[in-house]
Amino acid sequence: MKALIYKGPWEMTLEEVAEPKPNPGEVLIDVKAIGICGSDVHGYTGSTGRRWPGMIMGHEFAGVVAAVTDGVSNYTVGDEVVVSPMFSISPTPETVPMNWSPNRRLLGVEVNGAYADRVTVKASQLFPKPAGLSWQQASLCEPLAVAMHAVQITPMDIMTDVAIIGSGTIGLLVLLAAKLKGAGRVIVIDKMPRRLEMAKQLGADIVINAGEQNAVDVVRELTSGGVDVTLEAVGYSATAQQAIDITRNGGNVTWIGNSAKMIEIDMQSVVTREITVRGTYAFTDYEFGKSIQAMAGGRIDVQPLIEKVAPLAEGPAYFKQLASGEIDLVKVVLEP
Ligand SMILES: [Zn+2]
Incomplete structure (x- = not known):
């Protein structure tokens, strides 16, 4: 089968590799669509050290069950599924949510992932894909679950003022999830006009270009002292501080x-x-399931985020262009 092999910083190749064999309790998945995650792009440049040379990355995907093994009872060959990349290596049932567990592992980060024709996963990682959900949309379930979890654990009264810092994939999905939860005015802050334009298109009430305006002053003035809730989706000192500065006392x-x-x-x-x-980190099975339900039921539309769909073979070229900043696309979905 074909797979994208991460060779080292700025190097990825399409190679012919042996098809993985599922162990008991696992299934073989024919990958239909897989999203390129920002964390993969950062891993590709070597800046985070969270990917290792020789590995197959890829954790946002959906596909068809191609083979089952002993111990798999609720899925059969041909079933269409969305796959959670998170699994546990604990020999006994987890006693804490899996995203808190020290036994948690991530497919495509700690073990080989799904930038490939086929991948093996535990049956416990599977969720049935509703017929009305496209493969491309299904591949966004994982990042949507991250956003759903963040919003789920954040206290938020109905029609409350919410600010989101960062309008990458996660920031934009947080916007959709916050509106689903009943947010009032949603303010999105970023420095990239293109991303802010998309935030508006997705329902942001106010967008602030932090490269042109003092975001703290603007938010405080708009909200008389700060928003009730801020979600920070960037991860550096300046934006972590900004999140505190734009939030009201007691927020x-x-x-x-x-x-x-x-x-x-x-x-x-x-x-x-x-x-x-x-x-907030990752998600629970509850939010993963609700993400599928929200997309399939038309409550959340992720389609505008999918700005490019390309064959798996073009993956290395997209990685290079996304990492260098040559192109700016919210979500690129590859089809093996
Ligand atoms: Zn991701």
Whole structure:
């Protein structure tokens, strides 16, 4: 079968490799659509160190069950499925949500993933794909689940003022999820006019170009003192601080961005203004299932985010262009 092999910083090739064999309890998946994630692009440049040379990346995907093994009872060959990349290596059932578990592993990050014709996964990672959901849309279920989890764990009253910092895939999906949860005015902050334009198209009430305007001043003025809730989807000191500065006293800040390991922020501002800051990571099976349901039922439309669909073989070229900034596309979906 064909697969994209990550060879090292800025190097990826399409190669012929042996088809993986499913172990008991696993299934073989014929990959139909797989999204290029920003974390893969950062891994490709070597900047995060979270990918290893020789591996097959890829964790946002859907496909058809091509083979089942002993111990798999609820799926058969031909079933159309969306796959959660998260699984547990614990020999006993997990006692905590899987995204908290030390036994959690991520397909395409810690083990070979799905930039390939076929991949093996545990049957527990499968969710049935509704017929009305396209393969391309289904491949966005994983990032949507990340956004759904962030919004799910963030206290948010109906019609509350919400700010989102960062309008990459996750920031834009957080916008859709926040509106689904009943947010009032949603303000999106970024520095890229193209992304802000898309945020508007997806329903943002106000967009602020932080490269041109002082976002903190603008938000404070618009909201008389700050928004109730801010979700940060960038992950550096400056934006983490900005999230605190644009939130009202007693408000909630949720950090999704996971870029810098150490940051510097004004702790006194958090303390004296009684801001609650929380982290959010990945998702639970509950939110993964609800993401499928929201897309299939027409409550969330991810189609505008899919700006390019290309064959798997063109993957290396897209990685190079996305990493160098030569092209800016919210979501590129590859079709093996
Ligand atoms: Zn991802």
